[in-house]
Amino acid sequence: MSAQRSSHEPSPDEQAHVGADGGLHHPGDLPAEAHGPDDHGEGHGHDDHAHPSDALGPLMVVALLANAVLLAIELGSHHPVRDVAKAAMLVTRGGYRGHFWLGVVLAGTVAPIALVMADLALTLPGLSQLAAILTLAGLWLWEDLWVKAGQSIPLS
Numbered sequence: 001m002s003a004q005r006s007s008h009e010p011s012p013d014e015q016a017h018v019g020a021d022g023g024l025h026h027p028g029d030l031p032a033e034a035h036g037p038d039d040h041g042e043g044h045g046h047d048d049h050a051h052p053s054d055a056l057g058p059l060m061v062v063a064l065l066a067n068a069v070l071l072a073i074e075l076g077s078h079h080p081v082r083d084v085a086k087a088a089m090l091v092t093r094g095g096y097r098g099h100f101w102l103g104v105v106l107a108g109t110v111a112p113i114a115l116v117m118a119d120l121a122l123t124l125p126g127l128s129q130l131a132a133i134l135t136l137a138g139l140w141l142w143e144d145l146w147v148k149a150g151q152s153i154p155l156s
Contacts, residue, residue, distance in 0.1 A: 057116045057128055064135065068109050071142070087149040095152075096145050104145065108138010 075092050079085040091100050112131035119127035 057120050060128075060131065060135070061113050061116050064109050064113050067139075068105075071104070071109075083150075083153045086153050087146070090149040090152055091145055094149075096149055099141060099145055103141045104138050107134055108141060109135075112138070 075088045079088060090096055112135045115127045115131035115134070118124065119131070
């Protein structure tokens, strides 16, 4: 590990653990070195237990927002093919509207965004996992509804 500038002054513990390359490191960062009793928490300058949603949470929110925009374009735009327009109406205002608005939009898009945002703010365990499950369920429901709506239109 090479010496890098950091936002904090090296602690005496860090200064006592200079790597072979002359760079400072934290106790336990090298494979053969065990963590010391004082190297967990805010005082040692890095987080050994990073929260997975710190990186994936914002990506999931962006993906859900992009999916919501695509859904709005698909269902809200004018369709030149009459059967596609009928299928879109079946999903948003017809027999599938409850499954669409409650399942796809609310439970599969809005709730996961809220859960990820709450997890990022509060770091509560399980919120991001629940958001991922709801997102997958919402995507599955959307695909199922779109196929069923398309098949519900009479051929003649």
